[in-house]
Amino acid sequence: MSDAQTPSRIYYTKPSITELEIRYATDAATHGWGERCYEYIDRFERQFCTHLGVRHAIATSSGTGALHLGMAGLGIGPGDEVILADINWIASAAPIVHLGARPVLVDVLPDTWCLDPAAVRAAITPRTKAILAVHLYGNLCDMDALQAIAQEHGLHLIEDAAEAIGSVWHGRRAGSMGIFGAFSFHGTKTMTTGEGGIFVTDDETLYERVLTLSNHGRARCEARQFWPERIGFKYKMSNLQAAIGCGQMERIDELIAGKRRIFERYRDTLRDLPFALNPEPASTTNGYWMPTVVAHSDTPFDRARVLDAFRADNIDGRVFFWPLSTLPMFVARPQHTVSRSLSARAINLPSYHDMTDEEIDRVVSCVSGALGSIS
Numbered sequence: 001m002s003d004a005q006t007p008s009r010i011y012y013t014k015p016s017i018t019e020l021e022i023r024y025a026t027d028a029a030t031h032g033w034g035e036r037c038y039e040y041i042d043r044f045e046r047q048f049c050t051h052l053g054v055r056h057a058i059a060t061s062s063g064t065g066a067l068h069l070g071m072a073g074l075g076i077g078p079g080d081e082v083i084l085a086d087i088n089w090i091a092s093a094a095p096i097v098h099l100g101a102r103p104v105l106v107d108v109l110p111d112t113w114c115l116d117p118a119a120v121r122a123a124i125t126p127r128t129k130a131i132l133a134v135h136l137y138g139n140l141c142d143m144d145a146l147q148a149i150a151q152e153h154g155l156h157l158i159e160d161a162a163e164a165i166g167s168v169w170h171g172r173r174a175g176s177m178g179i180f181g182a183f184s185f186h187g188t189k190t191m192t193t194g195e196g197g198i199f200v201t202d203d204e205t206l207y208e209r210v211l212t213l214s215n216h217g218r219a220r221c222e223a224r225q226f227w228p229e230r231i232g233f234k235y236k237m238s239n240l241q242a243a244i245g246c247g248q249m250e251r252i253d254e255l256i257a258g259k260r261r262i263f264e265r266y267r268d269t270l271r272d273l274p275f276a277l278n279p280e281p282a283s284t285t286n287g288y289w290m291p292t293v294v295a296h297s298d299t300p301f302d303r304a305r306v307l308d309a310f311r312a313d314n315i316d317g318r319v320f321f322w323p324l325s326t327l328p329m330f331v332a333r334p335q336h337t338v339s340r341s342l343s344a345r346a347i348n349l350p351s352y353h354d355m356t357d358e359e360i361d362r363v364v365s366c367v368s369g370a371l372g373s374i375s
C-alpha cells in the first residue's frame with residue numbers, strides 16, 4: 001500500500017548499475033561460454049591489477065573466499081595465531097577459524113577504529129603467524145607501524161581491504177601493501193558484482209600457490225587432466241559476474257568520487273555537532289565506503305533513539321559492528337575499552353551513488369534531532 005505521506009525509502013547502500021554493466025552482462029550471457037568462458041574474468045583481473053598497482057589478481061566468489069585462499073596459501077593452520085582488531089565483521093575472522101588457527105583479538109585506536117599497533121605488539125607470541133589489517137569502513141590502518149612490527153617479528157602482514165577500495169596510504173592503494181590483499185564485491189560495497197571478491201598479491205610464489213589452491217589443487221603446469229596435487233578450494237567468480245565487474249572497474253573513479261561527495265556533505269552539515277566522523281589523516285585518502293558518526297564520549301547519545309528516528313522517516317539504520325569478543329563464540333574481553341565504548345556510541349549513515357543532497361539532509365536531521373532530544 002503506497003501512502004503519499006510515507007517519505008521515500010533511503011537504503012543504507014545500493015549498487016550503481018548503468019547501461020554499461022547491463023551491456024557487458026548481456027554480452028557474457030549471450031557469448032561468454034565455451035572457449036570464451038574466461039574472457040571477462042581475465043579482463044576484470046587485469047583491470048583490477050592496473051587500478052591497484054599490483055602484479056597478480058585472482059577473482060573469487062566472495063571476499064571471505066579470497067581471505068581463506070590467501071591464508072591457506074601462506075600455510076596458516078592449526079596452532080597458528082592471527083592478530084586482528086576486536087571491532088570487525090565476522091568474515092575477517094571466520095577463515096582463520098576454518099583453517100584451524102586462532103584469531104587473537106586486540107583493541108583498536110579511538111580515532112581510526114582500526115588496529116592499535118601497541119596492542120598488536122603486546123599480543124605477539126611464538127605462535128603468531130600473521131597480522132590481519134582490516135581497513136574498517138574505508139579508514140586505513142597505520143600501515144607503517146604494522147609493517148615495522150611484522151618485519152621485526154617475521155610475521156605476514158595481510159590486508160582485508162574489502163571496505164577500502166579508493167583508500168590510499170602515502171601513495172599506495174589499500175590492499176596493495178601487504179603480502180596479499182582481499183576485496184569484496186558484495187552488493188553493499190562501493191563496487192559490486194552481486195557477490196564476489198578478489199585476491200591480489202605481488203608475491204610470485206604465493207600467487208602460484210593460491211592459483212593452484214583456487215583450482216581444486218590442480219597446478220596450471222600439470223599435463224594430466226583432473227589431477228589435483230593437493231586438496232584445494234572452489235571459490236571462483238563466474239564470467240557473468242566478472243562482466244558486471246568490468247563495467248564497474250571502468251567507472252571506479254566515479255564510484256569512489258560518489259562516496260566522497262556523500263561523506264563531504266555529511267561532514268559539512270554535521271560540523272557543529274559533537275560527533276567524530278571517519279578520519280582522513282595527512283597523506284592519505286579515505287574511500288569512505290561507509291560514512292559513520294561516533295558521538296563524543298561526554299555526549300549523552302542513545303543510538304536506539306537515532307534508529308527509531310530513522311525508522312520513522314523510512315531510512316535504513318545500521319549499527320556499528322559489535323566487538324567480536326562480545327559474540328558467543330569468542331572469549332569476552334572487557335579490557336578492550338575502546339572497542340566497547342565505540343560500538344555503543346557509533347552509527348553508520350546511508351550512502352549510495354545516487355543519493356541526493358535532500359536525502360542526506362533527511363538523515364542529518366534525524367541524527368541531530370535525536371541528539372537534541374536528550375541533551
Ligand SMILES: *Cc1c(COP(=O)(O)O)cnc(C)c1O
Binds near residue numbers: 064091161162197
Ligand atoms: C564484506 C567484507 C568481507 C566479506 O566479503 P564477502 O564478499 O561478503 O565474503 C570481509 N571483510 C570485510 C572487512 C568486509 O567488509
